[in-house]
Amino acid sequence: MNVMRTSLLGSLLQVLKFNLARKAPRVRVFEIGRVFLRDASVPESDSTVQGFDQPMRIAALSSGSANAQQWGHKEQGVDFFDAKGDVEALLAPLKAEFKPGNHHPAMHPGRCAQVLVGGKVIGYVGELHPKWRQGYELPQAPMLFELELDPVLARKLPEFVPVAKYQPVQRDIAVVVADSVTHADLMAAVWAAPTAGLLRDAQLFDVYRPKVAKEAPVEAGATDRSLAIRLTFNSTEATLTDDQIETAVKAVVDQLQSTVGARQRV
Structure with a gap:
């Protein structure tokens, strides 16, 4: 040995x-x-x-x-x-x-x-x-x-998926989360949202941390981060309506709130 x-x-x-x-x-x-x-x-x-x-x-x-x-x-x-x-x-x-x-x-x-x-x-x-x-x-x-x-x-071999005939729709959301929330936690929550199969892609594209003076006391929430996520939706059946898009976005935001304690920035 x-x-x-x-x-x-x-x-x-x-x-x-x-x-x-x-x-x-x-x-x-x-x-x-x-x-x-x-x-x-x-x-x-x-x-x-x-x-x-x-x-x-x-x-x-x-x-x-x-x-x-x-x-x-x-x-x-x-x-x-x-x-x-x-x-x-x-x-x-x-x-x-x-x-x-x-x-x-x-x-x-x-x-x-x-x-x-x-x-x-x-x-x-x-x-x-x-x-x-x-x-x-x-x-x-x-x-x-x-x-x-x-x-x-x-692992399974990739399977062919037909290219969607309809235009994809993108929506950006900004949420505030604790510094302890990892990228894996964030994406797991996004993909767990009940979007009726409309969510096609999710990308974290911006991270903002507020500057805190070194001598200032660290208050609760002072180290929270603001994260911007780009969501892409599409359907193989028809062009998405505004109601479908807003419902899917709300489902993602609600899932983030319940899973990682995110707060949406307006």
């Missing part, structure tokens, strides 16, 4: 170190492989070893600039949201949920999130822990993710 790996991330870091030593400016690598974990519930069989779980996982690493060097964009290193986007693309059409909190021992505690599908934790995504960055003598912290392979392989 001492020579069996419990994570794929170590081998990816070795590959990164090898490439950086040969002046590779951007590194993108992944691996699919088996890890070995102690689990007393695993019985002895033709395909298992008693006391050891041997799940398949998929892991990836990205380091360097987010995009190849070019004149049209300022060079910027990869960040958490680049890795998060890779996970979302890998799991599509499944909707992945990202929750901060319990962190992976190889990842930065404040820049790491659990990856959940259907309410079950299937892996982690985040930035390499500063301790390991220093240990591997890396010029910058790479972004990593590691997921159980079975949920990735079990």
Whole structure:
């Protein structure tokens, strides 16, 4: 067990170190492989070893600039949201949920999130822990993710959906929520609203935090944020009426109020 790996991330870091030593400016690598974990519930069989779980996982690493060097964009290193986007693309059409909190021992505690599908934790995504960055003598912290392979392989293939013949309608709403409300909580509430299937898309496009003087006492609600959300509605049956649109918008606002305690800004 001492020579069996419990994570794929170590081998990816070795590959990164090898490439950086040969002046590779951007590194993108992944691996699919088996890890070995102690689990007393695993019985002895033709395909298992008693006391050891041997799940398949998929892991990836990205380091360097987010995009190849070019004149049209300022060079910027990869960040958490680049890795998060890779996970979302890998799991599509499944909707992945990202929750901060319990962190992976190889990842930065404040820049790491659990990856959940259907309410079950299937892996982690985040930035390499500063301790390991220093240990591997890396010029910058790479972004990593590691997921159980079975949920990735079990996802359904995308199905064709006819393009709507009717014009979509967009409405912007602004709500005030507590600073503790996450983007995942917000979007879960929006999509849970009973809109009769008319809601097609929801995007958070603006965040406003009121400035509070450092010496001023923190009052209740002083750290609340104002969030602007763009809602897109459509129907495959007919052009939406004003009543249908307003009813759907009200359903979203009411759901936000009851689920995350949001207050609508007029």
